[in-house]
Amino acid sequence: MKPRLLIIGATGFVGSNWARAAADAFDVWQGSRRPTDGSQSVVVDITDARSVRAAFDTARPQFVTLLAAMSDIDRAEREREVATAINHQGPIHVADACAASGARLLYTSTDAVFDGEQPPYRETDPPTPCNWYGQTKAMAEQAIAERLPSATIVRLSLVLGRSALPGGNSYLEKVAGNLAAGNDIISPTYEYRNPLDVRTLCHFLLELTQSEQAQGIVHTGAGDKISRYDLARAIAAGLNADERLIVAQQAPVPGRAPRGRDTHLATDRLRQLCQTPVPTCQQVVERALAG
Numbered sequence: 001m002k003p004r005l006l007i008i009g010a011t012g013f014v015g016s017n018w019a020r021a022a023a024d025a026f027d028v029w030q031g032s033r034r035p036t037d038g039s040q041s042v043v044v045d046i047t048d049a050r051s052v053r054a055a056f057d058t059a060r061p062q063f064v065t066l067l068a069a070m071s072d073i074d075r076a077e078r079e080r081e082v083a084t085a086i087n088h089q090g091p092i093h094v095a096d097a098c099a100a101s102g103a104r105l106l107y108t109s110t111d112a113v114f115d116g117e118q119p120p121y122r123e124t125d126p127p128t129p130c131n132w133y134g135q136t137k138a139m140a141e142q143a144i145a146e147r148l149p150s151a152t153i154v155r156l157s158l159v160l161g162r163s164a165l166p167g168g169n170s171y172l173e174k175v176a177g178n179l180a181a182g183n184d185i186i187s188p189t190y191e192y193r194n195p196l197d198v199r200t201l202c203h204f205l206l207e208l209t210q211s212e213q214a215q216g217i218v219h220t221g222a223g224d225k226i227s228r229y230d231l232a233r234a235i236a237a238g239l240n241a242d243e244r245l246i247v248a249q250q251a252p253v254p255g256r257a258p259r260g261r262d263t264h265l266a267t268d269r270l271r272q273l274c275q276t277p278v279p280t281c282q283q284v285v286e287r288a289l290a291g
């Protein structure tokens, strides 16, 4: 019998892909605030500890992936209380439920826990968030590590791909939609990331979920880095769209939450823990567009 995995945030961009990818190895239960198709779906609001406990009582998971979050960085900056409830209190409720039931937790965090001033970043570097989203995720990491030292905390840079369900926080789909509509896409030339395509990410999630050694923080991403401007141009080229719609942004604009300049996550620990090869940025873009 396959072990039971509860994915919380299964309707989102990463979650909808992970639910499909995990199905060969796990008996997957999908959790989110809106019900999904199929019998193995559970409605859960992570801001409510009782709702989390009820979901655990129904699904009885041995493994849990916590993806649910307010993932919109600018919205989190504007709606700090709601962001704190979802991104900080929510993970505490889930970690408490894992501690009580003995389920093994994998939590997805972000490169936004770093301000981007001293790349590349290793797992041992202290968080230095420069926006509220990064702050809430750093607080969640700490709360999880205190409650559940065996948990895996996977930090993601930008994830590229398409949602397997409508909606979700996919950068690639936003860029593709704007290109198709003929809209300019203002892209910073000075922000560097090491993105990962969602399919390769799911290979890493599979290995990390099943690994006894993958405790604590693990950085993921491509082996090299790329500016947001060059990334948007590479996507436009891959889609045979008009690259002139990608407009270089040379400095931060008012009204947007601050972002780190270069949050490149070093992948040495990922390479030690996983057999899946770490791709280059070029491979990441190709896979994301093919996927």
Ligand SMILES: NC(=O)c1ccc[n+]([C@@H]2O[C@H](COP(=O)([O-])OP(=O)(O)OC[C@H]3O[C@@H](n4cnc5c(N)ncnc54)[C@H](OP(=O)(O)O)[C@@H]3O)[C@@H](O)[C@H]2O)c1
Binding pocket: 008, 009, 010, 011, 012, 013, 014, 015, 031, 032, 033, 034, 044, 045, 046, 047, 066, 067, 068, 069, 070, 071, 072, 086, 090, 108, 109, 110, 111, 156, 157, 158, 159, 160, 167, 168, 169, 170
């Ligand atoms: N996408 C990226 O490039 C990226 C980069 C770095 C880190 N991450 C991290 O990766 C994770 C997944 O990101 P994503 O891009 O897949 O996000 P997403 O598309 O915005 O999905 C978020 C999911 O969380 C659920 N959710 C939100 N509030 C909830 C609540 N109170 N209770 C239960 N479920 C709730 C949403 O479902 P409903 O609204 O239907 O409930 C949805 O399923 C997040 O933790 C994010 O911080 C993502």
